[in-house]
Amino acid sequence: MDEERGGEPMPAEPDVTVVVIAFNDASRLGRAVRSALGQSLPGVEVVIVDDASTDATPAVAARLAARAPDRVRAFTLPVNSGGCGRPRNIGIRHARGRYVMFLDSDDTLDPHACRNMVAAAEATGADLVSGRCVRVLPDREHAWYARLYRESAVYDDILDNPDLLYDTLATNKCYRRAFLDRAGLRFADRLHYEDLLFSAEAYLGANRIAVIPHRVYNWLVDPRAGAPSITNRRAELSGFADRLEIHRRIDAALRAHGADEIALVKDVKFINHDLLLYLRELRSRDPWHREAFVGLARPYLEELDDAVFEAADKMPAIAALMVRERDIESAMAAADHAPKGRGRPVLSIAPAERDGRIYWSGEHLRAASARRVLDITALGVHSAPLPDLVLGGRVTAMRRDGKALRMSGTVVNPLGRIPEDAELGGRLEIRDRRRPGRAFGVPATVRRENGRIAWETVFFPAQVIRPIGLVDQTWGVWLRLTVGGAPVEVRLTSEGTAHCDLAVPVRPRLTRAVGDRLEAYVAATGELALRMTAGRWPARVTLPALRRVARTGAGRRWWRRFAQAERRLRERFAARSLKTAVFNRVLVRLPVRRGTVVFESRNGARYCGDPKYIFRALRDSADPYRAIWSYRDTRRGFPDEALLVKRGSWAYYRALARAELWIDDQGLPAGLVKRPQTTYVQTSPGPAPAPVDDPPTGPGAVTGRDAVIGNDRADHIVVRSERDVRTPAGGSGPEPLRTGCPRNDPLITGGDPHELAALRRRLGLSGDRRYAVLYAPALRTGPDGLPARSFELAFPLERFARELGGTHVLLVRAPGSATAVVPPGMDGTVIDTSAVHDATLLMLLSDALVTDESPIMFDYALLDRPMVFYAAPGAPRPTGARGRPGLPEPVPGPVAGGEDALLAALADLDGVRREHAAARRRFTELHGEYDTGTAAKAIVERFFAGRPGDDR
Secondary structure, eight states: SSSOOOOOOOOSSSSSSEEESSSSOOHHHEEEHHHHHHHSSSSSEEEEOOOOOOOSSHHHHHHHHSSSSEEEEEOOOSSSSSSSSSHHHHHHOOOOEEEEEEETTTEEEEEHHHHHHHHHHHHHHHHEEEEEEEEOOOOOOTTTTTTGGGSSEEEESSGOGGGGGOOOOSSTEEEEEEHHHHHHHOOSSSOOOOOHHHHHHHHHHHOEEEEEEEEEEEEETTTTTSSGGGGGGGHHHHHHHHHHHHHHHHHHHHHTOHHHOOOOHHHHHHIIIIHHHHHHGGGGGHHHHHHHHHHHOOOOOOOOOOOHHHSHHHHHHHHHOOOOOTHHHHHHHHHTTTSSOOOOOOSOOEEEETEEEEOOOOSSSSSHHHHHHHGGGOOOOTTSSSGEEEEEEEEEEEEETTEEEEEEEOOGGGGGGGOSSSSSEEEEEEEEESTTTTTTEEEEEEEEEEEEEEEEEEEEEHHHHHOOOSSSSEEEEEEEEEEEEHHHEEEEEEEEETTOOOEEEETTOOOOOSSSSEEEEEETTTSEEEEEEESSHHHHHHHHHHHHHHHSHHHHHHHHHHHHHHHHHHHHHHHHHHHHHHHTTGGGGSOEEEEEEEEEEEGGGGHHHHHHHHHHHHHSSSSEEEEEESSSSSOOOTTTSSEEEETTTTHHHHHHHHEEEEEEEOOOOOOOOOOOOOEEEESSSSOOOOOOOSSSOOOTTTOHHHHHHHTTTSSSEEOOSSSGOOOTTSSOOOEEEEEOOOHHHHHOOOOOOHHHHHHHHHHHHOOOEEEEEEEEEOOOBBBTEEEEEEEEOOSOOHHHHHTTTTTTTEOEEEEOOOOOOEEEEEEEEEETTTTTTOOHHHHHHHHHHEEEEHHHHHHHHHHHHOEEEOTTTOOOOOOOOGGSOOOOOOOOOOOEOOOOHHHHHTTTHHHHHHHTTTHHHHHHHHHHHSSSHHHHHHHHHTTTOOOOOOOO
């Protein structure tokens, strides 16, 4: 033939032809071919198509064919095609197998890929079988669109599961060769991203599609490889132009097949995935590149129906809409808020408030469809605690001053969330981009300036930044603000003029031979970063040489092994299993510190509940003690007079091992063997759950407090009434402490008036409203079965504000760690109290409670104040006594069946108080008989009075 040179065709018909394409990849081609020849299915042939390589790839291909002439054939194109389409088409032309698969020379097949895919095709008659692809990085791996491959499935056509369009790889699929010929399926030539079109046409033309959960393809990704693959070169606008052309051809194919109904899915995927890939890296591009990008993308986005933007995910849709409106800064900000992988959303733009709603931008709100897309009220950026946000900032100046580096910049202040009267502080941090937690920092001066926050700092890089070298070549630049003592993360970026051609000296711990300066640049993830470079001898000789070695096959293998070994070592050292083993075998041999107590509430999430009030009683006593509190995410809100240890850290396990007393309300880490010298007092994480008429039965069934009583490590457990004392099978278990709950002591005694007054001022509660209503719904789970992080309020907020706002204020209390989104513009009528750790204080401030079946009712009943039970109509509810939603008997308040009944009850709280007084008293007698206001003091006297301390 006139366009390639190759061997003779094979006479027999194999089961599978694996088409391996290669270009300048001599070092990895053999590995790919071996993975195909080593399949557990014996009837596999390999067709190698070399795309006119200029290295030793043709010679390697020829040797592979010569070693197995009956199974391997090699072909070489005389001229490079510039893409993957033509080589794959030539492979199809020479394929002899009943089925065809595609393999890139830098990847591998799973050993059983062909067997599993052919078996599925034979069993189902499918023209196309798709299996799980796994992206393999040097130190980790993850499945490609794993949700599509959770179980085996067979679809008559793509209409049965349009989401398959999200996986448009051609390489993790097996095609019946007769189907490819019948449909005339071939790859587009001279266009990148040909996979997208080929896969879409294959999905559309296949008589049947099978999906298997088995791993079939290993997509090997080496971030340290010399050059990115063709499809990963997102800095090249020609590639984006090719992608758009491919999508236009897919649109035409959908129309030709009459598949308009799935065109929406394809367009949504373009916004959610394809476009976002480029937008996430746009901050690292030059301004002219951004303008050219918008010039390419905008015409295609204008072709899309508005329904596509409303069906897409929120932030990708906003980003796409902003590109369509030529607002590139807002588009990049939206991409910042839709980070890749495990990154945290960054708020790098100031949203706008209009008519009680929050919008991503105050511009572009003319059309109703645009307003719906730009409405971000549900994100809660206007009400979320500041430490929960990551703000965006810019470096506006960055220059050398001798050996010193001067930097300054600004930080966005969205919706004025950083108050004018808040005390500000700052610290510039240079963070290892590969190893979270490793950073160098210097103080920064912070001030307010023109509605934003301005900052500046000066430091000596060679003294402050001391990298190891080789393993920590890149560092991100961040700012950590403190606003009224609360920490706020700020990601810093730069437009380029601030850091152009700037490099600062550095002294790596592995000597200057591995680099002697740090050069500023903007990373693909958006933040301003520093990377190790060579300026002088010997780094100018050794560093390039080391990097050349790292790009060789042996170097990549060495680096991969090193990275994997280092990651395994770090993970093993940080693993809970290792800490548990060391605790049980080593740490428990340390001497116990007399008088030392470890407190923990809500798994370290908050300073609240029974442990808080036991700690306070201990602090106020004359007994010697050493208090240690565990915290999970932030130290904010925990007592200054206690030693704080991060939950799960080595210091945490050491503290537990040496403590004389453990006090917690949720459950300490599983697997820790409590030593006899340590006493474990467990309380409840919340009010006791309502008993049910017919508790679950059978082996292992537990209900209510049985789950806590069943903790075989606890020595004592706090109970509120005899209804809580339920001994599990066998009669063993912790000793009940019939003291009542310490967290309920203030509900009886009235609490600390100074603390309540401070909280009242913090929440902005004034005396101009007669009633404060606490709304505290029960914890809900999300689709994944885990506790929901946010939820839509079932409470009719607008009606409450309109009808009762003159006399009532609503305190919204989200359950657990969830956050409630309160619409803006409520003018103090509705207040989000998510940042208040202690629910006891909110109960004391309120005049009435609204809940569904939340166990907060058991505590609130001690106040003898009105309670109203309300659930949104149609919401799924757990069923309890007499069909009521989780409510025990007697129900201590009215059950509102709808908004009208709820608001009517709140309008007549005095009547509710009188009408249900007897039920509340009976309810309290049944569930709080031991709550007398002295629980914390009784526990301190039981375990601390007269005991000597230990200051070791």
